[in-house]
Amino acid sequence: MAPILTVTNLTKKFSGLVAVNDVSFSLNQGEILAVIGPNGAGKSTLFKLISSFLRPTTGKVTFEGETISGRAPHAVARKGVVRTFQEATIFKALSVRDNVLVAHHLRSRAGLAGFFLGTTRARADEAEFARSTDDILGFLGLKDLADAEAGSLPQGHLRALGIAIGLATNPKVLLLDEPFAGMNHDETMRAVQLVKGVRDRGVTVMLVEHDMPAVMKISDRIVVLNFGQKIAEGTPSEIQRNQAVIDAYLGSEDESIGI
Amino acid sequence: MEQVLVNGLYLGAQYALIALGLTLIFALMNVLNFAHGQMYVLGGFVTYTVYGQWHLPFPVALVASAVSLALIGALLEKFLFRPVIRRSKRDESTMLLAAAVAFLFDAIILLVFGEKGRGVPKILNGVLNTGTIVIPYDRILVAALAVVFIAGFMAFMQFSKPGRAMRALAQDRTAAQLMGVNVNRYSNFGFALGALLAGLVGGLLVAIVGVNSGIGGAISTKAFLMVMIGGAGVVGGAIAGGLVLGMLEAVGLTVLHAYGDITYLVIFASLMIFLAIRPNGLMGKPWG
Amino acid sequence: MMSDRLQIIGYAVFAVVMLTVVPFFTVLAGRNDYLYTFTLIALLSIASAGVWITFAIGRINIGQSAYALVGGYVSAILVATYGVSFWLSIPLAGLFAACIAVVIGLPILRLRGVYFSMVTLVSTEVARLSALALPITKGAKGMVNLPMPGPIAIGGITLVPDFATLENPRIAFYYVAIILMLITFLLVWRLMRSRIGQLFVALQQNEDLAQSAGIDIARLRVIAYAISSFLGGVAGAVFSAVSQSVYPSSFTTQDSINFMLNCFLGGLGYVFGPIVGTFVLRFGWDLLFQAQRFQLLIYAAILIGLMLVLPNGLLSLIPSRKGAKR
Ligand SMILES: Nc1ncnc2c1ncn2[C@@H]1O[C@H](COP(=O)(O)OP(=O)(O)O)[C@@H](O)[C@H]1O
Ligand SMILES: [Mg+2]
Numbered sequence A: 001m002a003p004i005l006t007v008t009n010l011t012k013k014f015s016g017l018v019a020v021n022d023v024s025f026s027l028n029q030g031e032i033l034a035v036i037g038p039n040g041a042g043k044s045t046l047f048k049l050i051s052s053f054l055r056p057t058t059g060k061v062t063f064e065g066e067t068i069s070g071r072a073p074h075a076v077a078r079k080g081v082v083r084t085f086q087e088a089t090i091f092k093a094l095s096v097r098d099n100v101l102v103a104h105h106l107r108s109r110a111g112l113a114g115f116f117l118g119t120t121r122a123r124a125d126e127a128e129f130a131r132s133t134d135d136i137l138g139f140l141g142l143k144d145l146a147d148a149e150a151g152s153l154p155q156g157h158l159r160a161l162g163i164a165i166g167l168a169t170n171p172k173v174l175l176l177d178e179p180f181a182g183m184n185h186d187e188t189m190r191a192v193q194l195v196k197g198v199r200d201r202g203v204t205v206m207l208v209e210h211d212m213p214a215v216m217k218i219s220d221r222i223v224v225l226n227f228g229q230k231i232a233e234g235t236p237s238e239i240q241r242n243q244a245v246i247d248a249y250l251g252s253e254d255e256s257i258g259i
Numbered sequence B: 001m002e003q004v005l006v007n008g009l010y011l012g013a014q015y016a017l018i019a020l021g022l023t024l025i026f027a028l029m030n031v032l033n034f035a036h037g038q039m040y041v042l043g044g045f046v047t048y049t050v051y052g053q054w055h056l057p058f059p060v061a062l063v064a065s066a067v068s069l070a071l072i073g074a075l076l077e078k079f080l081f082r083p084v085i086r087r088s089k090r091d092e093s094t095m096l097l098a099a100a101v102a103f104l105f106d107a108i109i110l111l112v113f114g115e116k117g118r119g120v121p122k123i124l125n126g127v128l129n130t131g132t133i134v135i136p137y138d139r140i141l142v143a144a145l146a147v148v149f150i151a152g153f154m155a156f157m158q159f160s161k162p163g164r165a166m167r168a169l170a171q172d173r174t175a176a177q178l179m180g181v182n183v184n185r186y187s188n189f190g191f192a193l194g195a196l197l198a199g200l201v202g203g204l205l206v207a208i209v210g211v212n213s214g215i216g217g218a219i220s221t222k223a224f225l226m227v228m229i230g231g232a233g234v235v236g237g238a239i240a241g242g243l244v245l246g247m248l249e250a251v252g253l254t255v256l257h258a259y260g261d262i263t264y265l266v267i268f269a270s271l272m273i274f275l276a277i278r279p280n281g282l283m284g285k286p287w288g
Numbered sequence C: 001m002m003s004d005r006l007q008i009i010g011y012a013v014f015a016v017v018m019l020t021v022v023p024f025f026t027v028l029a030g031r032n033d034y035l036y037t038f039t040l041i042a043l044l045s046i047a048s049a050g051v052w053i054t055f056a057i058g059r060i061n062i063g064q065s066a067y068a069l070v071g072g073y074v075s076a077i078l079v080a081t082y083g084v085s086f087w088l089s090i091p092l093a094g095l096f097a098a099c100i101a102v103v104i105g106l107p108i109l110r111l112r113g114v115y116f117s118m119v120t121l122v123s124t125e126v127a128r129l130s131a132l133a134l135p136i137t138k139g140a141k142g143m144v145n146l147p148m149p150g151p152i153a154i155g156g157i158t159l160v161p162d163f164a165t166l167e168n169p170r171i172a173f174y175y176v177a178i179i180l181m182l183i184t185f186l187l188v189w190r191l192m193r194s195r196i197g198q199l200f201v202a203l204q205q206n207e208d209l210a211q212s213a214g215i216d217i218a219r220l221r222v223i224a225y226a227i228s229s230f231l232g233g234v235a236g237a238v239f240s241a242v243s244q245s246v247y248p249s250s251f252t253t254q255d256s257i258n259f260m261l262n263c264f265l266g267g268l269g270y271v272f273g274p275i276v277g278t279f280v281l282r283f284g285w286d287l288l289f290q291a292q293r294f295q296l297l298i299y300a301a302i303l304i305g306l307m308l309v310l311p312n313g314l315l316s317l318i319p320s321r322k323g324a325k326r
Helices: A042-051 A073-079 A096-102 A112-117 A118-138 A155-168 A184-198 A212-218 A234-241 A243-251 B002-029 B037-051 B058-087 B090-111 B137-159 B160-169 B173-178 B183-207 B211-231 B233-256 B261-277 C003-029 C031-054 C062-080 C084-106 C112-134 C169-193 C194-206 C209-213 C217-242 C254-268 C273-309
Strands: A003-014 A017-028 A032-036 A057-062 A079-084 A173-177 A204-208 A219-224 A231-236 B127-129 B132-138 C152-154 C157-160
Touching: A003 A042, A003 A204, A017 A042, A017 A057, A017 A204, A017 A219, A017 C273, A032 A042, A032 A184, A032 A212, A032 C112, A042 A079, A042 A173, A042 A184, A042 A204, A042 B160, A073 A079, A073 C209, A096 A118, A096 A155, A096 C152, A096 C209, A112 A118, A112 C194, A118 A155, A155 A173, A155 A184, A184 A212, A184 C084, A212 A234, A219 A234, A219 A243, B002 B037, B002 B058, B002 B132, B002 B137, B002 B160, B002 B183, B002 B211, B002 B233, B002 C157, B037 B090, B037 B183, B037 B211, B058 B183, B058 B233, B090 B183, B090 B211, B090 C254, B090 C273, B127 B137, B132 B137, B137 B183, B160 B173, B160 B183, B173 B183, B211 B233, B211 B261, B211 C112, B211 C254, B261 C084, B261 C112, C003 C031, C003 C169, C031 C062, C031 C169, C031 C194, C031 C217, C031 C254, C031 C273, C062 C084, C062 C112, C062 C217, C062 C254, C084 C112, C084 C217, C112 C254, C169 C194, C169 C217, C169 C273, C194 C209, C194 C217, C194 C273, C209 C217, C254 C273
Parallel strands: A017 A231, A032 A204, A032 A219, A079 A173, A173 A204
Antiparallel strands: A003 A017, A003 A057, A219 A231, B127 B132, C152 C157
């Protein structure tokens, strides 16, 4: 499998604190890669660096052979690398449908003026976005809630809507930051199936997650961070047996790798 | 040159005290209090009444200004700002509410005290003249009092229980709540304290420049500028902002006097550029 | 739910009333002063519409006076100094204001909350001081005795007569202002109903998320701010013609605050909020003139009362779920 995205010697310092320290790995086309590690290990920072919300101190991120670090975040999203946020992030005052519709924008072929004037091309765009929105909402089980105000959704649906917004951009790589946080066991298992479904739609997925059973179930490969450094990389079964990983998790109080 | 420096320090001390009250309210409740200048004017009129009309001692008048404004602040917070903050979804509501309160105060001040500027008898006579600097004794006293009040305020915020609670609140509202800080009570307390400071400066300055019902808006604008220069919501920033603006004005009034309006244009334009580049001011926390 | 069609019908009725009934009765009653008030309200609501658009992207704009002032001076200078037609000067004034907005907006629109508000507040002051200082604006004396708008003629047919030849130019100005207002709000309505409006609201809600969805937020913000300032400039331009003068104090910080209050009172969630807000606030103010000394007091008290009772504005009284929203 060819790598679609490569992280090379990535380092991010925050006034003295090294949040991500010389991390390198690559993401293969069509896989689900999990990034795990104790709280404060630098996972969210890593995602922000990849999606170019942060500029790396040193190192770089390449996507389909092109360097994307240092570009504007919206430009990176247009290339096909899109992240969702750790905190369930949505457009609260818009309806569920409008949340997804508006996230289609980067796919539009008409310009802004075209949308204002309602040109043929703009109308074609709108029709296509509406169709795609219905499709995504159906896929994520949000169809019945399409007209609800997004801010009023319960936690589980919020996460799904976050993923729906991500899918609307038609990404090649989707970065999910703790997609199962705040879900109970059943919800998590359903969400795991959803994420697998996302991958089956041809999207390469990278996710940060604390729920170890879910991680073991869902991921093809795992990268482990601790204090900003990559301490291990491998298949779920390799990671479960890795001594450095076990030590890291035993060293921290509030985490357990569940093995 | 020394004269300019002294004038700047004198102005800066007053300004810092005004800015402190504004920044406190902002830090605690995220409210930009458009009525701050009007609170200052109200404080001035209270001292004018107590000291100038009733001929009670000046310190009594100052206390009266402080207490009445603290009361007004507490009432405003409880009956206007708190309900609006609780119910409205958008943070612009409090800003507009503050603007409307400023209108209301302007109206009340105009009705009760009229349009005429008012002055009071001097609190101290005589002038200090060292050869290089000339400064009246009453100004020295007022500046010294301002410095004392600033120091007192900072000590209060640092060492007292309410001070610590308010600092926790300013830092992180939810965390403070979890730590058991009574959010409503200390928001109310902080608003009252901010208003008290405005009233105190108003009272102090009556002794020097008198008081005029129309200047509330201009004072508010100045206070905003100081707070933004220093960094919104930061105590040190308010003091720094006050001193910077005091100095700028002292310099502007003497050195650049000949150039008239251009001076202010330059000051404001550079301020705009400064704020665009450094929105958190000289020492504000990172934001957004 | 109030449908598009109902909104359009309502707006059409409003337009017809403003274009026929109102002028008919005011002229009949010989109340030129009311005509003037309506003219002013129309212009102020155009400027308020601009402020409303910056509200739509989640920015509190206390600087609209700066752009109204710029528009007023640009039109006055073009007409009085360079002999440009007043009619041409309206869009030029708007465009000039929009260009300034782009230059200023690129850096300052990165700011949010009070930080943005403060810079815009300062910008009103910068505009006033510039008008005082620049030679071309004639300082504190301002530009006075501006010529009346000239005629518009196409192919020998006079579409609009020379205002100087009119018996009652007040009514002509009334029509100019009202028609401009009607067009403005129709266009803003269309804008907010289109994908652009949806994008604006997305920005207001969450800029980070919009950006991660590939939306070029910097560009959109500047577009919104430029439209806003364009409207400020247009209002200022017509105002200078109506009053045949423009001074550094023609639009002040107080006006900037009033524009915000107009939007808020009408309802920030409603495109037509600024019209309603401006009408009510301005007329309320004029009616309260009877109250003499108590005018400001009553006005402020009512304003505060409305904020407490109707935090979402007057239009939220209309029983519609999503209706006129956006
Ligand atoms: N913007 C920031 N400024 C300063 N420090 C930060 C910033 N963002 C994250 N950090 C620090 O970097 C470290 C890694 O944070 P993060 O990437 O959020 O960890 P994780 O997502 O693995 O829990 C933490 O110590 C955190 O406090
Ligand atoms: Mg994290």
